[in-house]
Amino acid sequence: MSSPSTTVDLAEEFMERRTPLQRIQGILHKYPYLSPLIVLLVCVVVFYLLNDRFLLPQNLSFVTQQTVVVGTLAIAQTLVILTAGIDLSIGAAATLAQMMMANLAVFATASNVLPFAGQNPYLAIVAGIGVGVLTGVVNGLLIVRLNLPPFIVTLGTLSIFTALTLIFFKARTIQNKEMPDPMKWLGNTFHIGDFQLLYGVVVMIIMYAVFGYILKNTAWGLHVYAVGDDPNAAELSGISTKRVIFSVYVVSGLIIGIAAWLTIGRVGSASPNPDPLLNLDTITAVVIGGTSLFGGRGTLLGTLIGALIITVVQNGLSLAGLDQAYRVLAVGILVIAAVAIDQWIRKVKA
Amino acid sequence: MTAATTVTPVVQGIDLVKTFGRVVALDGMNFELYSGEVLAVVGDNGAGKSTLIKCFSGAQSPDAGEMFINGEHAEFKSTSEARRHGVETVFQTLAVSPALDIASNLYLGREVRKPGFVGKVFRTLDKKRMRSESSAHLKNLGISTLQNITQAVETLSGGQRQAVAVARAAAFGSQVIILDEPTAALGVNESARVLKMIQDLRDRGLSVILISHNMPQVFEVANRIHVARLGKRAAVVTPQTASMNDVVAIMTGAMTVPEEEQQLAPAP
Numbered sequence: 262m263s264s265p266s267t268t269v270d271l272a273e274e275f276m277e278r279r280t281p282l283q284r285i286q287g288i289l290h291k292y293p294y295l296s297p298l299i300v301l302l303v304c305v306v307v308f309y310l311l312n313d314r315f316l317l318p319q320n321l322s323f324v325t326q327q328t329v330v331v332g333t334l335a336i337a338q339t340l341v342i343l344t345a346g347i348d349l350s351i352g353a354a355a356t357l358a359q360m361m362m363a364n365l366a367v368f369a370t371a372s373n374v375l376p377f378a379g380q381n382p383y384l385a386i387v388a389g390i391g392v393g394v395l396t397g398v399v400n401g402l403l404i405v406r407l408n409l410p411p412f413i414v415t416l417g418t419l420s421i422f423t424a425l426t427l428i429f430f431k432a433r434t435i436q437n438k439e440m441p442d443p444m445k446w447l448g449n450t451f452h453i454g455d456f457q458l459l460y461g462v463v464v465m466i467i468m469y470a471v472f473g474y475i476l477k478n479t480a481w482g483l484h485v486y487a488v489g490d491d492p493n494a495a496e497l498s499g500i501s502t503k504r505v506i507f508s509v510y511v512v513s514g515l516i517i518g519i520a521a522w523l524t525i526g527r528v529g530s531a532s533p534n535p536d537p538l539l540n541l542d543t544i545t546a547v548v549i550g551g552t553s554l555f556g557g558r559g560t561l562l563g564t565l566i567g568a569l570i571i572t573v574v575q576n577g578l579s580l581a582g583l584d585q586a587y588r589v590l591a592v593g594i595l596v597i598a599a600v601a602i603d604q605w606i607r608k609v610k611a
Numbered sequence: 612m613t614a615a616t617t618v619t620p621v622v623q624g625i626d627l628v629k630t631f632g633r634v635v636a637l638d639g640m641n642f643e644l645y646s647g648e649v650l651a652v653v654g655d656n657g658a659g660k661s662t663l664i665k666c667f668s669g670a671q672s673p674d675a676g677e678m679f680i681n682g683e684h685a686e687f688k689s690t691s692e693a694r695r696h697g698v699e700t701v702f703q704t705l706a707v708s709p710a711l712d713i714a715s716n717l718y719l720g721r722e723v724r725k726p727g728f729v730g731k732v733f734r735t736l737d738k739k740r741m742r743s744e745s746s747a748h749l750k751n752l753g754i755s756t757l758q759n760i761t762q763a764v765e766t767l768s769g770g771q772r773q774a775v776a777v778a779r780a781a782a783f784g785s786q787v788i789i790l791d792e793p794t795a796a797l798g799v800n801e802s803a804r805v806l807k808m809i810q811d812l813r814d815r816g817l818s819v820i821l822i823s824h825n826m827p828q829v830f831e832v833a834n835r836i837h838v839a840r841l842g843k844r845a846a847v848v849t850p851q852t853a854s855m856n857d858v859v860a861i862m863t864g865a866m867t868v869p870e871e872e873q874q875l876a877p878a879p
Contacts, residue, residue, distance in 0.1 A: 290763070479734045480722040483715055487708040497670060497706035499691035499720030557710045607765075 290606045293551035294563035300549070300595065301570050308577030315580050318455035324569070324576050329461045329527055331539065332568040333520040335546040336472055337513035339564045342547050343476075344509050345489040345556025346404070346411035351517060352539035353422035354396035356532075358521035360426050362389030363435040363531035366444050382441040390518030396422060397514020401507040419540070426533050437529040447526030461523045468516065473561045485509060489556025545592055546571055549599045553607075570595065618876065619682040621646050621818045622667055622698070622787055627676035629662050636662035637673065638842030644787065645877050649809060649819045651829040654839030655862050660822050661703070663839065664789050667820070668700035669693030680786070691720060697786030701793055705776040709765035714738070714745040716764055717779045748782040749774070752808055770801030777808055781817075788812055789820040794828060806832050826855045835874050838862055849874045 279287070289295055308315045334351050341348045365385035396418070403414045437445075447461040476482035487495040488505045496502050525531050536542075550567030552559025575588045624642035628635075637659045644650050654660045665671040666678065669687035678685045680696045687693040690700065707716045715722075718741045724730035725737045742760050749760075752774070764772055773793060780788045790809065794802040802825075809832050812819055823829050829836060830850045838845045838861045846861050846868040853861075853868075860866035 290766075474733075478736055478738075480724075480736060481734075483711065483719070483722065483736070486710060487719060490708045490710045493704065494706040494708050495719070497690055497700075497702055497704075498708070499689065499694060501689075557708070 286606060286608075289602070293558060293606070294560050294566055295551075296602055297550050297563050297566040297570060297599070301566050301573065304570060304573050304577060308573065308581065311577065311581040315577055319457070320576065320580070322450075322457040324572050325462045326459050326527065327572040327576065328568050329459060329465050330520060330524050331542045331546055331571065332565060333461075333465045333468060333523055334517065334539070335543045335550075335564045335568050336468055336561060337516040337520070338543040338547050339550075339552055339559065339561055340472070340476075340485065340509050340513050340516075341411070342544075342552055342554060343485050343489045343556060343559055344506050345492075346506065346509070347415065347544065347554075348400065348510075348513065349412065349415040349540055350396065350400065350418040350422055351415075351513075351543055352535040352537075353419045353426070354393060354514065354517050355521045355524065355539070356535040357396065357422045357426045358389045358393040358518045359524055359531050360430040360435075360533055361392045362386055362444065362521060363440065363525060364430050365389070366441050367435050367439045382443040386443065386522055389521055390515065393516075393518020393521055394511060394514040396517065397511040400514070401510030404510065405503045405507045423535075430533055432533055434533065435531040440525065440530065444522070444525050445529060447523050448529060449526075459527065461526050464519070464523060468519070469561055469565055472516075476561060481505070481508070486557055490558070542571055545596055549592075549595050551599065551603070553603050554600065558603075618645060620644055620679070620876075621681060622820070623679040623682075624663070624666065624673075625677045625679075627663065627666060627673045627678070629659075629666065629671065629673050635842050637666075637676075639676070640839070640842060641844050642837065643875065644818050644820055646818055647813060647816055648834040648877050649813050649821055649832050651821045651823060651833035651836045652839060653823065653826075653829060653836060653858060653862060654845075657841075658839040658862070659842040660839050661791060664700065664791060664820060664822060667693065667698060667787075668702075668789055669698075670700075670702075694721070694783065697784060698789065699780035699784035699787070700789040701773075701776045701780045701791065703791040703795065705772055707764050707772060707776055707779075710763055712761045712763055713749075713767075713775055714742040714760045716775055717741070717745045717748065717782060719779075721783070744782075745778075748778050752778050752781055752811065753804075769796050770798065770804070773797060773801070773805060774808075777805065781808070781812055784812075784817060787818045787820065789822075791822045792824065793821070794823065794825060802828065826858065829858075830855060834877060840864060847873045847875050849878075 314320055334355060338348055338351060362385050365388055366382040400414055400418055403409055404411050447459070447464060449460050450457045476485065484495065484500050484505045487498070487500060488502045492502045546567035547559070547564050548554060548567070549570055550559070550563030550565070552563060571592060574591050575585065578585060578588050620643040622642070622644040624640060627637045627640040627642070629637040640659060640663055642663060652660050652663065662671065666673045669690040669692050672686065672688060680698065685696060693700070708719060711719065723737045723741055725735045729735045730737065746760050764775060767775065777790070777793065793805050797805065806828060809819055809821060821829070821833060833850060835847055835849050836853070836858060837847050838858060840862060848858065848868065852874065857866060861868060
């Protein structure tokens, strides 16, 4: 019927031709933060239509302030999930670090296990961040040395860190008026026009930029992806997977320590009882943000968008006068949708 | 053969032993690879082929016995140590990272940083250089079907992935390239291309160890054929001195070759 050359042409043309759906799949594969970005924009438009106060500078400033704790902890969670791990102890670790900071800085009479309390507040901040790093070292060592799954290890340390907080620092909340100023420094704000920006928000954005750069432009960053993607291939390629995984938990401990300081600034006081939703909210932000729970793919930009989606939905619903139960509902649907999209994107063909 | 001792083998293994629990994978295996040859390693399942090459590529270390690279005693604790000695391996699983792009995969584990301050302090990778050099390496091997070096490896076909893995080994291997079943998952055309690559590598002066089940391919490219059986070296023959049936007979133990009729070193 036709000469061999034309059949090849036809075959090539057939290979080139992709359905619109495949094209979308390809684009989402290349830019995994696109779908959360679309969700965020849709949310913003819908909530603006429900109540036009939503887009007022004061309210938007409030949204950024509400995002800061989950947003910062979600950086640590992203690093861990990229290696195909998970950190369930993240909220408990942050609380432990935060209580260490607050108790060291204040003359904590209730805390009889800390004879060295009442220290210089700067020293207290450094010590608190050190405790954050230490929690990462503990998680990392247990995972790498004992070869235990991260889920089990951090489920255990979740309880351990929570218990240590209560044992060391009792159930005493350090009040705002007791707290020395350097501890609350990140809770200060400055104005850009009508926007009120928290120092803590600036710190969070800087951290996103720094870790975004590290993930994309350093060998360590590539190795984090490679280890999560296929640990055997990474090992055979000459990467020490255990070293990479351990370092990820230590770095995430550092981020948790900084987040603890941020939390004191944002809240003004330090309570030994963490927000029970904090752990799940960080995981939700990461997953909604397009990072795969199976490791190896995702971006920090997506996580930031994911964290914003959580607070935008929360804030928008309350402005619209709707029950917060709808927030829980919306987040649940988004998580399932995000994982479904991830599974679909993985099947992309050239 | 006593004449063989005059030339130093590129890769040598003496009395290698490796056990996994009660399974004896290598039971006193001897092995010699000489410069500029393609040595095929064949054997039945469980003959110790894969374990043997994993010892040379650093993925496993032998329980007993000694390994030499260019006559120097070598002990590899990781694949990176073997790579530093110029031994590169294309594993059967390919060991590529699906979500990373082609250039990142070529340089995985030995990334190049930018020169000067930026590379030293900020540890910034020189992506531009890695990409352009990756394209050059792929072109060297005659692989032109990969249009975009920034494409994720998971979007490539099986043959293209194989090409990436071979290109990685060829780009960095200075002495020896080990290929474990490189054509097992490939079609006829893609297999032919890989065999051509193997011959090109030999022409560039590299030594190649080829593990394969495919006898016609082995007889097409190999200079010598190392037949493994039950963790030992059963014989070394050449495509000229033995037929495919002979090799199969040696593999299964139906035939033995007296040592003076074997080709323990390439003909001078």
